[in-house]
Amino acid sequence: xxxxxxxxxxxxxxxxxxxxxxxxxxxxxxxxxxxxxxxxxxxxxxxxxxxxxxxxxxxxxxxxxxxxxxxxxxxxxxxxxxxxxxxxxxxxxxxxxxxxxxxxxxxxxxxxxxxxxxxxxxxxxxxxxxxxxxxxxxxx
Amino acid sequence: xxxxxxxxxxxxxxxxxxxxxxxxxxxxxxxxxxxxxxxxxxxxxxxxxxxxxxxxxxxxxxxxxxxxxxxxxxxxxxxxxxxxxxxxxxxxxxxxxxxxxxxxxxxxxxxxxxxxxxxxxxxxxxxxxxxxxxxxxxxxxxxxxxxxxxxxxxxxxxxxxxxxxxxxxxxxxxxxxxxxxxxxxxxxxxxxxxxxxxxxxxxxxxxxxxxxxxxxxxxxxxxxxxxxxxxxxxxxxxxxxxxxxxxxxxxxxxxxxxxxxxxxxxxxxxxxxxxxxxxxxxxxxxxxxxxxxxxxxxxxxxxxxxxxxxxxxxxxxxxxxxxxxxxxxxxxxxxxxxxxxxxxxxxxxxxxxxxxxxxxxxxxxxxxxxxxxxxxxxxxxxxxxxxxxxxxxxxxxxxxxxxxxxxxxxxxxxxxxxxxxxxxxxxxxxxxxxxxxxxxxxxxxxxxxxxxxxxxxxxxxxxxxxxxxxxxxxxxxxxxxxxxxxxxxxxxxxxxxxxxxx
Numbered sequence: 001x002x003x004x005x006x007x008x009x010x011x012x013x014x015x016x017x018x019x020x021x022x023x024x025x026x027x028x029x030x031x032x033x034x035x036x037x038x039x040x041x042x043x044x045x046x047x048x049x050x051x052x053x054x055x056x057x058x059x060x061x062x063x064x065x066x067x068x069x070x071x072x073x074x075x076x077x078x079x080x081x082x083x084x085x086x087x088x089x090x091x092x093x094x095x096x097x098x099x100x101x102x103x104x105x106x107x108x109x110x111x112x113x114x115x116x117x118x119x120x121x122x123x124x125x126x127x128x129x130x131x132x133x134x135x136x137x138x139x140x
Numbered sequence: 141x142x143x144x145x146x147x148x149x150x151x152x153x154x155x156x157x158x159x160x161x162x163x164x165x166x167x168x169x170x171x172x173x174x175x176x177x178x179x180x181x182x183x184x185x186x187x188x189x190x191x192x193x194x195x196x197x198x199x200x201x202x203x204x205x206x207x208x209x210x211x212x213x214x215x216x217x218x219x220x221x222x223x224x225x226x227x228x229x230x231x232x233x234x235x236x237x238x239x240x241x242x243x244x245x246x247x248x249x250x251x252x253x254x255x256x257x258x259x260x261x262x263x264x265x266x267x268x269x270x271x272x273x274x275x276x277x278x279x280x281x282x283x284x285x286x287x288x289x290x291x292x293x294x295x296x297x298x299x300x301x302x303x304x305x306x307x308x309x310x311x312x313x314x315x316x317x318x319x320x321x322x323x324x325x326x327x328x329x330x331x332x333x334x335x336x337x338x339x340x341x342x343x344x345x346x347x348x349x350x351x352x353x354x355x356x357x358x359x360x361x362x363x364x365x366x367x368x369x370x371x372x373x374x375x376x377x378x379x380x381x382x383x384x385x386x387x388x389x390x391x392x393x394x395x396x397x398x399x400x401x402x403x404x405x406x407x408x409x410x411x412x413x414x415x416x417x418x419x420x421x422x423x424x425x426x427x428x429x430x431x432x433x434x435x436x437x438x439x440x441x442x443x444x445x446x447x448x449x450x451x452x453x454x455x456x457x458x459x460x461x462x463x464x465x466x467x468x469x470x471x472x473x474x475x476x477x478x479x480x481x482x483x484x485x486x487x488x489x490x491x492x493x494x495x496x497x498x499x500x501x502x503x504x505x506x507x508x509x510x511x512x513x514x515x516x517x518x519x520x521x522x523x524x525x526x527x528x529x530x531x532x533x534x535x536x537x538x539x540x541x542x543x544x545x546x547x548x549x550x551x552x553x554x555x556x557x558x559x560x561x562x563x564x565x566x567x568x569x570x571x572x573x574x575x576x577x578x579x580x581x582x583x584x585x586x587x588x589x590x591x592x593x594x595x596x597x598x599x600x601x602x603x604x605x606x607x608x609x610x611x612x613x614x615x616x617x618x619x620x621x622x623x624x625x626x627x628x629x630x631x632x633x634x635x636x637x638x639x640x641x642x
Contacts, residue, residue, distance in 0.1 A: 003609045012605055020610040026500060028607050035607040038499040038556040039617030044608040045499065045556035051563060051596050052556065053604040057612060 006056040006093065042107075059106070071108055071134050073099060073127040080105060082123045088116045090136065097121075097133060114138040143218040143242050143462045144168060147211045148186070150222030151201060152514030153531065154438070155182035158220050161454040170214045172207060174200040176524050181514055188214055197524075198338070201225045204232050208239050218461055220244040224526070227437040228255050228306070244461040246436050250411040254434040257305055257343045264431040267406040272422065272430045273297065274345030276305060282330065285340070289326045292344045293319065299349070302326060304333035305341035310381035312336060315347055348430065351422040352580050353377070354389050355432075356404035357445045359456055360413045363465040368401040369449045370473055372441055375579045376568065378491050383561070383584075384568060385441040386478045387448045389423075390539060390577020396427055407434055416442070416457050422581075440481070440531065443512060447477035447535040476539040478546050480565045482513075482553075484527040487564035487592050493527040496520075499557030504549035508535045521558045529560065539577065543569055563594045 002011040020030035028035050035048040046053040081098040084090060090110045097108040114136040121127055121134075145168040148155045155171060159182060162169045171186030175195065183189040190210045192200040200206075202225060211219060219236050221227035221244070230248040237243055245251070254260045258276040265271055275292040279285040293300060293316075302325055304312025312333030314325035326342065334340040352375045360366040373389035374382040388397075404419035418439050420432040442453050451468045460466055484494045501517040513530035515521070521529065534549055536542035550566040571587055573579045611617065 001609070001613050003612055005605070005608070012609055014606065014609040014613065018606060019613070020607050022610070022614055022616075026611075026616060028610055030603050030606050030610075033603070035604065036500055036502070036554045036556060037607055037611040037616060039611070040497060040499055040557045044611060044617070046604040046607045046611075047500070047554040047556055048604045048607060049600050050551040050566060051594060051600055051604070052554075052560075053601065053608070054559075055605065055608040057608075 004058040006058055071096065071111070071132070071136065073129055073131045073133055076129045077106070077127060079121045079123050079125045079127060079133075082119065082121075084116050084119070084134070086116055086119055089139070090114060090116060099127065099133075108133060110136055112136070112138055143458070145170065145214070145216045146218045146220050146244070146458070147172065147207070147214065147216035147241075148182075148220050148222065149201070149207050149226055150220075150224070151177055151182060152180070152525065153512055153528065154222040154224075154440075154514075156185055156514050157512055158222060158438075158454055159185040161452065161458060162220075165455060165458050167218075167458065170210065170216045172201070172210055174524075176522060180519060181516055190214065197225075202338075204229075204235055208235060208241075211236075211239065211241055216241065218242040218244055218458075220457070220461075221437065223435075223437050223440060228435070230255060242461050244415065244457055246414050246417060247412065250413050251436045253411045254417075254436050255306060257303075257433060260434055261431070263410050264403075264407055267403065267410050269403045269407065269431045270428070272346055272348060272432070274343060277342050277344060280340060282327075282340075285330065285342070286323060286326055289342065289344055290322060293322055296344050296346050299347040301345045301347045302329040303343045303345065304329065304337055304339070305343050306337045306339040307333060310377075310379055312342065313380045315380070348422050348424065349582055350580050351375075351424050352389065352391070353382075353420065353432075354392070354400065354423045354429070355418050355420040355439075356400055357439075357442065357453070358404050358408045358413065358417050358419060359451075359453070359460070359466055359468065360408050360415065360417075361460045361466045362414060362463055365466060366405050366408050366413065367466075367468065367471065368404050369445050369451055369453075369468070370471060371397060371400060372444055373579075374441055375581050376574070376583050377581055378584045382441065383481050383483070383565065384478070384574070384579075385444055385480075386476065386539075386542070387444040388473055388476065393427075396423070396429070400429055403429075403431070407431070415460050416453050440528075441479055443510060443531060443533045444477040444479045447510070447533060448473050448475055450474065475535055475537045476542040477533060477535045478542045479531050479533045480546065480550070480568075481528055482530040482532060482555075482565070483561045484521045484529050484558050485561050486559045487561045488594070490591060491561070493523065494521070494559035495523055496558030498529075498555060500554055502552075502554040503530070504532070504552035506549075508545055509549055510534070529555070543575065564592055567592070567595065 002013045004011045020028040038045045042057045044055045077099045080100040084096050092113045094110045095107045099106045117137045118135045146162045147170040148158050159169050169186045171189040173183045174192050194200045226232040230252040233243045234248040261271045277288045279288045299317045302314045312329050314329045316325045329342050330340040354371050354373050357369040371389050372387045374385040376384035407419050418435040421429040423429045456466050485491045486494050498519045503511045510533040534545040536545050547569045553562050
């Protein structure tokens with residue numbers, strides 16, 4: 001199985017035999033050490049060997065993995081919130097829009113820093129899969 | 141006057157500490173809490189808990205008339221202020237006394253004398269204790285205050301420190317290395333002072349570098365006894381806030397302890413002090429010490445003194461407030477204690493406060509370990525209050541073993557869902573200065589001049605990734621936490637009745 005975590009270029013692939021051993025109460029055993037795991041939002045918080053780690057999970061097909069400057073709807077749904085306006089400068093990883101589909105919220109995240117050049121849907125609008133939601137132009 | 145029912149005019153960790161001491165002393169307790177503290181531990185430790193109306197700190201934990209009204213309704217005959225909030229407000233102490241309620245603390249006169257840094261300095265000078273060059277700025281209007289600060293800076297000299305006159309806890313405090321930074325630092329200090337204490341007056345003081353922050357715990361009762369409980373060292377500070385405290389001070393000599401202790405007792409007697417208080421000093425490398433200030437309340441770091449002296453300071457406060465003689469025997473020091481303050485903050489990012497749910501909160505256990513906290517797993521850390529989550533205190537027969545125990549305890553401490561300084565504290569324990577006990581107030585800035593980053597290995601990171609991927613693939617993310625958020629409503633009694641208990 002492959003998992004894409006934010007800040008990691010390559011998806012992390014996990015073979016079944018490499019999996020940590022599940023204990024009770026959110027604890028897992030890996031390399032003979034007990035780790036604690038807890039998911040808050042899309043982020044896995046891991047305590048291992050005295051250190052605390054945060055790994056933000058990027059959903060498969062999420063816009064953040066697209067290198068394309070176009071941000072298209074990964075699924076049919078409704079625009080729940082719009083956080084940016086045309087002309088706004090955004091950071092890489094900034095949440096631009098929230099889509100709702102199947103009662104699940106899905107963040108549309110800027111794949112790179114730049115300026116918002118167009119917004120094609122407003123809050124409340126229905127979108128089809130593949131619809132281009134907004135455009136970001138990379139700053140020179 | 142005896143006391144039977146104590147209202148705790150505080151929240152969180154220190155409210156828990158006091159509530160437990162009251163319970164042990166057989167005293168009834170009243171908690172007060174703001175809406176956003178609903179369901180937290182301290183509200184449950186009290187016999188009665190009253191909701192404060194209002195949505196700001198000023199209209200809740202700082203609202204004197206509302207608190208006094210709750211005291212009246214509940215029939216409390218004593219008020220313990222804890223630290224922070226109203227603990228060093230002489231007008232509140234007076235209002236409590238005027239309402240016929242016992243104030244657990246020193247007299248309003250002692251609070252104002254020591255709370256006013258200028259008067260405190262004069263009092264100390266008269267008692268023969270050296271003081272640091274510094275001046276009080278009386279002007280309250282902003283432009284006038286800025287001008288007065290500028291003028292004072294020439295007499296005090298650089299580097300200097302701006303402190304909130306009615307302050308504490310590092311709020312309203314700025315260090316200034318040269319004149320070009322003075323104005324913005326002064327504006328910032330005033331702004332924080334007004335927000336935190338409702339009083340924008342600042343105190344300008346020379347910054348003595350290379351010194352240790354050493355303080356003496358004092359206790360005084362109404363039967364003419366004023367004693368000291370030796371020193372605590374609290375040099376290790378970030379942003380002028382203590383993070384690592386210990387007792388005794390590693391470099392203390394019997395002579396300096398004796399002299400400092402006597403100076404502290406003299407200070408307390410000079411203001412006819414009653415209850416628990418702390419006299420803070422800067423201890424220079426040559427053994428000279430200077431009076432910093434006196435805190436007329438229980439202090440955050442009081443547990444380390446309790447661990448090495450065997451004195452329950454809060455219990456003594458209650459005893460003294462009830463007019464009884466304090467119960468402590470002659471001072472005897474046993475072993476070594478260290479406290480670290482667990483903050484919800486990002487140590488990697490200039491110690492910025494962090495928020496988030498405490499989705500996992502597992503504290504270390506075992507002999508010699510004490511945890512003073514006001515939070516538990518499932519609580520939400522919000523930006524409403526101070527980001528201190530807990531105090532982890534260890535005791536061992538000697539300093540080396542105390543440090544070893546602290547390392548072990550911090551390794552066991554698991555907090556997930558909210559960024560904390562646990563790893564920072566853990567790596568602090570490995571620093572040469574900390575090991576040798578030669579820390580001073582600039583230690584953190586000197587060790588990590590460009591900020592701290594954790595020393596994590598690639599192998600540790602890989603293992604953690606394996607855990608994250610495994611947890612995700614096993615669907616562990618669908619936790620009870622999210623479920624419980626949806627089940628906020630009252631639980632049907634029938635649900636409980638039909639439940640089978642093992």
